[in-house]
Amino acid sequence: MRDIILSMKGIEIAFPGVKALNKVDFSLAKGEVHALLGENGAGKSTLIKCLTGVNHKDAGTIVYKGKEINPSSPQEAIELGISTVFQEINLCQNLSVSENIFIGRQPMRAGRVFWKEINRRASEILERFDVHIDVTRPLQHYSTAIQQIVSIARAVDIKADVLILDEPTSSLDENEVERLFGVVRELKRAGMGIIFITHFLDQVFEISDRITVLRNGNLVGEYAADEITKLELVTAMIGKDMIKIFDLKPPTVAEGADVMLAADRLGAPGAIDEISLTVKKGEMIRFAGLLGSGRTETAQLLFGVVKPTHGQMTLKGKPTVVKSPSDAIGKNMAFCPEDRKRDGIIGDLTVRENIMLALQSRRGMLKPIPRQEQQELAEKYIKMLGIATPDAEKKVGELSGGNQQKVILARWMATDPEVLILDEPTRGIDVGAKAEIQRLTLELCANGVSVVFISSELEEVIRCSNRILIMRDGKKAGELDGPFGEHTQSDILKIIAGEGASA
Amino acid sequence: MERIIRSKLTWAAVAELLILLVCLIIRPDFFSISYQPQNGVLYGSLIDILNRSAEITIIAMGMTLVIATGGTDLSVGASVAVAGALALRLMRWDIYAYPTPGDWSITPFPLVILASLVVCALMGAFNGFLVSRLKIQPIIATLILMVAGRGIAQIITTGKQFTILYSPYKFISQGSLLFLPAPIVIMAVVVAAVALFTRKTAFGLFVESVGVNPSASRVSGLNSKRVVLLVYTLTAFLAGISGLIYSSRIMSNDSNNAGKDYELDAILSVVIGGTSMSGGKFNLAGTVMGSIIIRTIITFVYYFSIAAEATMAFKALIVAVVIVLQSEPVRARLAKRSQMRTAMKGGDVRA
Numbered sequence: 130m131r132d133i134i135l136s137m138k139g140i141e142i143a144f145p146g147v148k149a150l151n152k153v154d155f156s157l158a159k160g161e162v163h164a165l166l167g168e169n170g171a172g173k174s175t176l177i178k179c180l181t182g183v184n185h186k187d188a189g190t191i192v193y194k195g196k197e198i199n200p201s202s203p204q205e206a207i208e209l210g211i212s213t214v215f216q217e218i219n220l221c222q223n224l225s226v227s228e229n230i231f232i233g234r235q236p237m238r239a240g241r242v243f244w245k246e247i248n249r250r251a252s253e254i255l256e257r258f259d260v261h262i263d264v265t266r267p268l269q270h271y272s273t274a275i276q277q278i279v280s281i282a283r284a285v286d287i288k289a290d291v292l293i294l295d296e297p298t299s300s301l302d303e304n305e306v307e308r309l310f311g312v313v314r315e316l317k318r319a320g321m322g323i324i325f326i327t328h329f330l331d332q333v334f335e336i337s338d339r340i341t342v343l344r345n346g347n348l349v350g351e352y353a354a355d356e357i358t359k360l361e362l363v364t365a366m367i368g369k370d371m372i373k374i375f376d377l378k379p380p381t382v383a384e385g386a387d388v389m390l391a392a393d394r395l396g397a398p399g400a401i402d403e404i405s406l407t408v409k410k411g412e413m414i415r416f417a418g419l420l421g422s423g424r425t426e427t428a429q430l431l432f433g434v435v436k437p438t439h440g441q442m443t444l445k446g447k448p449t450v451v452k453s454p455s456d457a458i459g460k461n462m463a464f465c466p467e468d469r470k471r472d473g474i475i476g477d478l479t480v481r482e483n484i485m486l487a488l489q490s491r492r493g494m495l496k497p498i499p500r501q502e503q504q505e506l507a508e509k510y511i512k513m514l515g516i517a518t519p520d521a522e523k524k525v526g527e528l529s530g531g532n533q534q535k536v537i538l539a540r541w542m543a544t545d546p547e548v549l550i551l552d553e554p555t556r557g558i559d560v561g562a563k564a565e566i567q568r569l570t571l572e573l574c575a576n577g578v579s580v581v582f583i584s585s586e587l588e589e590v591i592r593c594s595n596r597i598l599i600m601r602d603g604k605k606a607g608e609l610d611g612p613f614g615e616h617t618q619s620d621i622l623k624i625i626a627g628e629g630a631s632a
Numbered sequence: 633m634e635r636i637i638r639s640k641l642t643w644a645a646v647a648e649l650l651i652l653l654v655c656l657i658i659r660p661d662f663f664s665i666s667y668q669p670q671n672g673v674l675y676g677s678l679i680d681i682l683n684r685s686a687e688i689t690i691i692a693m694g695m696t697l698v699i700a701t702g703g704t705d706l707s708v709g710a711s712v713a714v715a716g717a718l719a720l721r722l723m724r725w726d727i728y729a730y731p732t733p734g735d736w737s738i739t740p741f742p743l744v745i746l747a748s749l750v751v752c753a754l755m756g757a758f759n760g761f762l763v764s765r766l767k768i769q770p771i772i773a774t775l776i777l778m779v780a781g782r783g784i785a786q787i788i789t790t791g792k793q794f795t796i797l798y799s800p801y802k803f804i805s806q807g808s809l810l811f812l813p814a815p816i817v818i819m820a821v822v823v824a825a826v827a828l829f830t831r832k833t834a835f836g837l838f839v840e841s842v843g844v845n846p847s848a849s850r851v852s853g854l855n856s857k858r859v860v861l862l863v864y865t866l867t868a869f870l871a872g873i874s875g876l877i878y879s880s881r882i883m884s885n886d887s888n889n890a891g892k893d894y895e896l897d898a899i900l901s902v903v904i905g906g907t908s909m910s911g912g913k914f915n916l917a918g919t920v921m922g923s924i925i926i927r928t929i930i931t932f933v934y935y936f937s938i939a940a941e942a943t944m945a946f947k948a949l950i951v952a953v954v955i956v957l958q959s960e961p962v963r964a965r966l967a968k969r970s971q972m973r974t975a976m977k978g979g980d981v982r983a
Contacts, residue, residue: 432851434850434851453850453855454850454851454852454853455853455854455855457853458852458853459853464851466848466851471845471847471848472847472848472851473848473851474845474848475840475841475844475845475848475849475852476844476845477840477844477912477913478837478840478841478844478912478913482837482840482841486837486841486849486852486853486854487852487853489834489837489838490834490838490852490853490854490855491853492834493834494833494834494835494838495833495834496833496834497832497833497834497837498834540852
């Protein structure tokens, strides 16, 4: 009954020293959304790259529309009708929406580009996805979600029977995700086969028909989405009991613990009007709120990335002014920023160098950390955080996203901070690593570190914090004290939506 | 083996050896080195190559760091001219009283050296200020002094050409230390100092970090503005040293021709040495090799009396070959081939 359009059987790929895929089977039917899940390094990307001609398989067959294929380049895959939309948008920001859709295959008339036609057709294609925008404006003018949709529209319009969505939702907020899913449903109705890769389990259940789980390059199983529970799925992905993760408890803060960090109506124009907060020693406070509600700006303000222009800050009871990140580091603060690529990793440097960087910059240029000590430091954190790398001398840019995140976390843990600010440290990484990072931060709290944790995932926010600050439109909209119960989530949502009582 | 093939330094060294080999075949005495007791110095083509490469090598040390931060410095040639002009002017302040040059300097010699280098360092600080604080693109920022620097040199010397016979100044280029021409020793000291400064402190790491990702470096607590300021200052300072060597060779100043095209040769040395123009990891040893290659080519051309007009074309040819050999796809392919050969040796001996 199911009309199989793509079937991969016994796929094997080996990289020097690693078996990336071991006899993996995968099939996709027309009009189906098939989720591909697994932890970082499970082999999802490798499987996709094999399908799109980036990596070449050592064994196995790919049958597409009844014929065996062996794409040798992404171009060839696209010509066959297999298109990919990546998390990072592969379009030209400064070209218009319609140029982006038609670049390289512009309709011509009388030897000239037929602009009218391009714009008309571009609008038409987007309207199909219920997107009504001015297609002559530059792409950068539009949100990430719209850009994703433009990217999909381009792929679909060229000719695509199989569409691969590689983590398309990691930088989208809830409304945008819904919008994207609307498009996906539309394509599904049109009979397209869609492979969906994500780390968000809720989204998997929301949109997929079938789920294939990989672990360490092996196929764990294929499941119908309505026949598996979330817990079963997570267990399949990480292969160990998940109870521990769901069992995390907020840190216990000693009665009368000292206030570590306090801000009183701190603000800077263009970033945030004013924010007041207190964090005690060993306390975990969380920020909740939508994207752009001022969470990141608060973190940047506390750490001196953006210089505060008004308000006061006290650190361990002493009034303090944090002028720059280097100043903040000197005061034993640490900040793991939201944008890993831009503000986090130094891609061409090694794992060791990335880990020691913040510590080194606190010691100053003229007091280098001895090589031996660097090595020990790197090895200690590679082991402690379970960073998957052959050795400390690997370039950080070559690691997977979750492992890069762990390296950045290691960079800050190495400075032995008293205040640790984490901005979305678990975005785009798998469940196992997420739980691991939660556990690590809780451990830091237990050792007396004060943690400010920003996260979009409410469940995560509620589970292990002492206090929750809710942001809305660049202001603190509310503050909830733990312990938290069943109603917390709806309380938070109400405050975010502007219905709840303000604190 | 694979690692060696993948290293850019290897290819620079191979290129250098090939050129020398050609020299040796054509002129068997090319490698001969003789000792001249009256000057206490060694003579020979190889010594000459090293001697003459000093100016570019010294500048290229700084240029490597500038390029590693993702920048470039076009003003080094102008700094060379300024250093020479200032030194000559200071030594010959008395030109109107004594029009004929002699073996004296009106300004104390240490002051001459110090002043020239400090002024060059200030020019570098100006470049660094434009790049780090005002966020002007390095090419544009340093273009200002590339053009204005020679003007400054002209103003310093009031448009005149000075000559001098002062022996301590002459020693900078003509003297000998440890049986070697002084420029070689100066070059060795500079190379060693820069290498130690970058690798024995965290300076090198900071330079690379800023070059790869300035934003992340700042969040990690690096003062990237200071790092950038420092590399431009250092580069101009080193260009000043080169300027003194150059003007000491001609015992005169030449605002128009001193250090001409040095910026291009220095950048080329860095690139041949395997440091990427997009910034990040740098390789000082490679740069030294790059500079020596460039000088070897020029010496080759002189030595075999190839028409001077052909020098540029010849240089371009060799550089093109080295750069192609170093390119990522070519090295990957060669490394793969060697891998296959090793694998074949293991199993199949027929080949």
